[in-house]
Amino acid sequence: MLRSLKNLKTAPIQRQLARSTLAYQPVRTLATAVGSGRIGTHANEKSFFPDEPQQPQVKTAIPGPSSKEIMQRLNQYQDTRSVFYIADFAKSKGNYIVDADGNALLDLFAQIASIPIGYNSPAFLALTSSPAFQSALANRPALGVNPTKDWVDAVEQAFMSVAPKGMSNVFTAMCGSCANENAFKAAFMYQAGKRRGDKEFTMEELQSCMKNQAPGSPDMSVLSFAQGFHGRLFGSLTTTGSKAIHKVDIPAFDWPKAPFPQRKYPLEDNVEHNQKVEQQCLEETERLIKTWKSPVAAVVIEPVQSEGGDNHASPDFFRKLQQICIKNDVLFIVDEVQTGVGATGTFWAHEAWNLPTPPDMVTFSKKFQAAGFYGHPKLRPAQPYRLYNTWMGDPVRAMQAAAIVREVKDKDLLQNVSRVGEYLQKELKEISRKYGKIQDVRGQGTFIAFDLPTAQDRDSLIGEMRKNGVNIGGCGDRAIRLRPMLTFQMKHADIFLDTLEKSIAKA
Amino acid sequence: MLRSLKNLKTAPIQRQLARSTLAYQPVRTLATAVGSGRIGTHANEKSFFPDEPQQPQVKTAIPGPSSKEIMQRLNQYQDTRSVFYIADFAKSKGNYIVDADGNALLDLFAQIASIPIGYNSPAFLALTSSPAFQSALANRPALGVNPTKDWVDAVEQAFMSVAPKGMSNVFTAMCGSCANENAFKAAFMYQAGKRRGDKEFTMEELQSCMKNQAPGSPDMSVLSFAQGFHGRLFGSLTTTGSKAIHKVDIPAFDWPKAPFPQRKYPLEDNVEHNQKVEQQCLEETERLIKTWKSPVAAVVIEPVQSEGGDNHASPDFFRKLQQICIKNDVLFIVDEVQTGVGATGTFWAHEAWNLPTPPDMVTFSKKFQAAGFYGHPKLRPAQPYRLYNTWMGDPVRAMQAAAIVREVKDKDLLQNVSRVGEYLQKELKEISRKYGKIQDVRGQGTFIAFDLPTAQDRDSLIGEMRKNGVNIGGCGDRAIRLRPMLTFQMKHADIFLDTLEKSIAKA
Incomplete structure (x- = not known):
């Protein structure tokens, strides 16, 4: 416990930002680059959000220059040490969060498990005209x-x-x-x-x-x-x-x-x-x-x-x-x-x-x-x-x-969650057998978690996944918690799973 | 303290409703009926809300039949013993709250001092289209x-x-x-x-x-x-x-x-x-x-x-x-x-x-x-x-x-508050000298209070004022607190003051 607390001591915002910035990678469209073969297998699934991004896209380090600039400005008034990056919610859609630098991440953290039915849900937007x-x-x-x-x-x-x-x-x-x-x-x-x-x-x-x-x-x-x-x-x-x-x-x-x-x-x-x-x-x-x-x-x-x-x-x-x-x-x-x-x-x-x-x-x-x-x-x-x-x-x-x-x-979302959750758990157990680093897969529906051997491994995997266009969060000492929205579908599960396999090796 | 707590013991909702219902009075348009002569003296004042009611209007007992019906329905799910009446916010405007029975009350309680710039403020409504x-x-x-x-x-x-x-x-x-x-x-x-x-x-x-x-x-x-x-x-x-x-x-x-x-x-x-x-x-x-x-x-x-x-x-x-x-x-x-x-x-x-x-x-x-x-x-x-x-x-x-x-x-509302507050305090001190029941007038701006001799006198005055179309609230053991919105003007002060004078005698 003490070890992980050492990282928490105060530091000037510039250093904090530098530390939390992931190393810059050249622009890449990620879904095509991962190779475990699931992506595309659920192409026929009817999308809840036909206009959401088809795949993650990472153009800059995260946080990128625009995020950093806004974080510096905000840091005058509020503590920004916990901020990962600045969102551009106007451009976010469905299961994808877009950040201030135009990076589109498949979001399985969803504002600490608090986005229910996708970014810019038409059901929410319709309210404003009522x-x-x-x-x-x-x-x-x-x-x-x-x-x-x-x-x-x-x-x-x-x-x-x-x-x-x-x-x-x-x-x-x-x-x-x-x-x-x-x-x-x-x-x-x-x-x-x-x-x-x-x-x-x-x-x-x-x-x-x-x-x-x-x-x-x-x-x-x-x-x-x-x-x-x-x-x-x-x-x-x-x-x-x-x-x-x-x-x-x-x-x-x-x-x-x-x-x-x-x-x-x-x-x-x-x-x-x-x-x-x-x-x-x-x-x-x-x-x-x-x-x-x-x-x-x-x-x-x-x-x-x-x-x-x-x-x-x-x-x-x-x-x-x-x-x-x-x-x-x-x-x-x-x-x-x-x-x-x-x-x-x-x-x-x-x-x-x-x-x-x-x-x-x-x-x-x-x-x-x-x-x-x-x-x-x-x-x-x-x-x-x-x-x-x-x-x-x-x-x-x-x-x-x-x-x-x-x-x-209307959208039978509980059934969607059960179906996608079952698939995710089955595939994650397969990945766990393949890679010893992924341990103790557990879950109900899409409310799923697994452990990494150490907190450092966990944090490193979160960073690598983000570089590869997938946003996930941690919990406990060394767990990853998946908290996708209720609108998370099979095709999103495939992107997540393939990206996970790709990221494990590097993390 | 014990005495006032005795009223708080549980009671079926029907009895609670009956007790909180003020005796029915025939329909009356109230501003014209009060006679201390202030009303109309600030007729030239430019209104922040040209389309708000010109004066209170009380058509039914408060709570009236529609309020009571909704309270009974709501009481299945939530404790309604503290509810005064049901609001119809779609019809409320500026400094006036309209209830489910169509009664329009000049509101100096303003949702426990939490409405800032009037009901249905155009500034708030404009947000929804942004x-x-x-x-x-x-x-x-x-x-x-x-x-x-x-x-x-x-x-x-x-x-x-x-x-x-x-x-x-x-x-x-x-x-x-x-x-x-x-x-x-x-x-x-x-x-x-x-x-x-x-x-x-x-x-x-x-x-x-x-x-x-x-x-x-x-x-x-x-x-x-x-x-x-x-x-x-x-x-x-x-x-x-x-x-x-x-x-x-x-x-x-x-x-x-x-x-x-x-x-x-x-x-x-x-x-x-x-x-x-x-x-x-x-x-x-x-x-x-x-x-x-x-x-x-x-x-x-x-x-x-x-x-x-x-x-x-x-x-x-x-x-x-x-x-x-x-x-x-x-x-x-x-x-x-x-x-x-x-x-x-x-x-x-x-x-x-x-x-x-x-x-x-x-x-x-x-x-x-x-x-x-x-x-x-x-x-x-x-x-x-x-x-x-x-x-x-x-x-x-x-x-x-x-x-x-x-x-x-934009509307120089602090200046409005100071001006109206000064007037209210001056007139209330006058009323206090005239009627011994109104004691210890005190305030800053329109954040004003005065005491009644007992809690019973205070509660009775609140009831009488509501019957006469003015909504006020209590605080402490025997105080009335005025919490008008920042848009409360001289003409509203006149209605409040004349109604107070009229109500003191009866309360």
């Missing part, structure tokens, strides 16, 4: 006070039409972190309310909370899992455990972290071991719930630990975890901020678990453009104005969410 | 990874063109709570980094933070003020102290709260007393900074405590507070989420303090449509990815912020 959308933009409501007439339609079309089975309520928010934090607040109020029963707040509670003291500010906790990621604000960051650099120097609550199963791959060869580690994690989770120094109000977990390295567990693990929650009177919160909205092949990843009863809350953001959580009406606090803020969400983004739902249905 | 805006909407970037070419223009036009003097950096976020929480995080990292100097993180720090334990998760604090409001997420809610109902049952950090000056009015008759209470608060603040159980990394304060009752302090108080921060090596954060963007007569309320050196951070949201904080480049953490998240703000809302800045300049 009077209802224009009104939503020009009149940002305080939804808790004055929702507009159309809001209930947006709630039904965007959120309720795809609500997880058995979940009838939705609380809307602004981003993944605040979706999770509001879910935590709902859990705390629910547990405190249950203990209180029909009684009023005591004067001691009301006075002590104004001083941030118990009993008004109670010592309760949310249990999360090692390597989990739930956001970066103070409550959500406490439950996050993916990387030390996200947490160090920031005060945190004294809340527990349970171990998440570290499964061995391939799964079929490690059935017994994996069952055992899952069982151990469940036992430790229950032990923590029963013995932690403060009452555990809720458990929060991702269906796939994403930022933390794409760690999967079995449906059986999640079913048993829910049972532990029910048995111990702890709420079960599923964080679908990254897994939600189709990429695993079901609209919500937790659908694959076949739970006997719905989770208590399911949080969302990212690809849905809008954020919030689903829950049961029992989670409405007994008093109004407690789960509340000025905006309570954003109708503009909710109307986009409704457009996404329509596109997913 | 290709750059359409691209921003259809391609939501991860700004920390792939800002688009236009982003730097939006940063310059929206944020830097009105940056508080001496502040060259801006961190963009999603809402006021996360603006404040990111400012707190920046403060913690800055203070920890200063102590660390050139040293690397220790292994102990990196390992302990993953368990939410010191030294990696350090015991540091942010000092805030009693009655302050800084948001509702876990860190920001800890610094909030406006109402117990916002805080009770939610775990909080053990951070200190200093007293905020409780000034007596009228100011000119209480100079000595007010100086004395301000001095006492400053002394107690410094004592807390020096003796609190954890190091105080930053002080956060609102220029006017808004949610907490519109409590003002003198420029001298804020200058001395900054000096205390400087002397004790504590960062000075000014929370302008509600006061910013013009309503006090300057673009930022803290401009009125004439500070000798800029605050360390200034946070914003609400009327700016976009959220974030200004700061000094020294606050960039030594390592990247620490003040970071997926979206890092919203270009769509930043482009609206740029449009607001243009409107403020």
Whole structure:
């Protein structure tokens, strides 16, 4: 861990830019140059975007001179050390991102897994000419006070039409972190309310909370899992455990972290071991719930630990975890901020678990453009104005969410994801057998990852892939995570796979 | 406090609706019916919105039958107990909000102080036909990874063109709570980094933070003020102290709260007393900074405590507070989420303090449509990815912020606010002398408040005003806060003032 942190020390922007710039390569049209033979085999596939680029094209180093110039200008006002390159979204289309230097990259990172239906989706562009959308933009409501007439339609079309089975309520928010934090607040109020029963707040509670003291500010906790990621604000960051650099120097609550199963791959060869580690994690989770120094109000977990390295567990693990929650009177919160909205092949990843009863809350953001959580009406606090803020969400983004739902249905995108995901996983396992460097291929739908032997190998492969016109991202210590859009097709998979084979040798 | 909380216990939606419904009054066009004689005296004033209603019009009880029907439908999915009525934003215009029943109210609450330049502002509507805006909407970037070419223009036009003097950096976020929480995080990292100097993180720090334990998760604090409001997420809610109902049952950090000056009015008759209470608060603040159980990394304060009752302090108080921060090596954060963007007569309320050196951070949201904080480049953490998240703000809302800045300049809206604010304050003081119920008129620009004798009197006046076609809001225990838009003119002030005089008698 320390080694990779060494690279993070501050440096003048010029040096940072120089370091992040990939060595310049002469102009090349890349798809034709790669030779593993998949490209072209799905030429008959009907394209979701007939006008997107046919293949990646890399003209300059990335970031190129125009990106660098804009980054320098932006760096006067904002920290640009994390910026890869400057996008030209006006020219980006479908599954391809075009940068300020005119390089067109096949994008399997998609703005950290948050582009749902392609760049410049006609479904999104059409919104701008709709009077209802224009009104939503020009009149940002305080939804808790004055929702507009159309809001209930947006709630039904965007959120309720795809609500997880058995979940009838939705609380809307602004981003993944605040979706999770509001879910935590709902859990705390629910547990405190249950203990209180029909009684009023005591004067001691009301006075002590104004001083941030118990009993008004109670010592309760949310249990999360090692390597989990739930956001970066103070409550959500406490439950996050993916990387030390996200947490160090920031005060945190004294809340527990349970171990998440570290499964061995391939799964079929490690059935017994994996069952055992899952069982151990469940036992430790229950032990923590029963013995932690403060009452555990809720458990929060991702269906796939994403930022933390794409760690999967079995449906059986999640079913048993829910049972532990029910048995111990702890709420079960599923964080679908990254897994939600189709990429695993079901609209919500937790659908694959076949739970006997719905989770208590399911949080969302990212690809849905809008954020919030689903829950049961029992989670409405007994008093109004407690789960509340000025905006309570954003109708503009909710109307986009409704457009996404329509596109997913109209274009049968879940079926597309399942089909392409299956192909990608099969081919990646083949590549893994061929090249030892690609390890532990794992995934659900197109939500796929694999490991490289070291962080350096991983970073080097990301760089080589970008030079070859394919944009991918990392996660965890040494994993590559694939986060294509729902519109990622077989022909794109072929370009990615051939480019990967070509890049492995060099990386 | 307990008394007002009794009303908050849960109740079926039907009863809630019935209770919040004002008694039905026959249709009336209200401006002509009020008789204090101001209406019409500013008839020659050039209107910012020639096509807005000329006067309020109330046709039904509020909420009326259409509002109630939509509220019932929405209540299946979302808690509607805080909803006053359903808006029809397509029909709202300028300073008037129209509801689902066709009632037109002169709006001095403006979506909890967050509408800047009128409903259906042509400046906002024009954006929707701009290709750059359409691209921003259809391609939501991860700004920390792939800002688009236009982003730097939006940063310059929206944020830097009105940056508080001496502040060259801006961190963009999603809402006021996360603006404040990111400012707190920046403060913690800055203070920890200063102590660390050139040293690397220790292994102990990196390992302990993953368990939410010191030294990696350090015991540091942010000092805030009693009655302050800084948001509702876990860190920001800890610094909030406006109402117990916002805080009770939610775990909080053990951070200190200093007293905020409780000034007596009228100011000119209480100079000595007010100086004395301000001095006492400053002394107690410094004592807390020096003796609190954890190091105080930053002080956060609102220029006017808004949610907490519109409590003002003198420029001298804020200058001395900054000096205390400087002397004790504590960062000075000014929370302008509600006061910013013009309503006090300057673009930022803290401009009125004439500070000798800029605050360390200034946070914003609400009327700016976009959220974030200004700061000094020294606050960039030594390592990247620490003040970071997926979206890092919203270009769509930043482009609206740029449009607001243009409107403020083109229409000289600060001058309008100053002129109308001065008139409102003068007339309100007159009304206060006439009717004892209106007490302690106070304000800067149109950011004005006054007290009623009790919470019940206040709530009753809000109800009576709404029946008479004017929408106002409360804050604190018994205050009315006026939060008109920047486009609120003399003729609107006349309608408000005459309606107030008419309503006081009945309330």
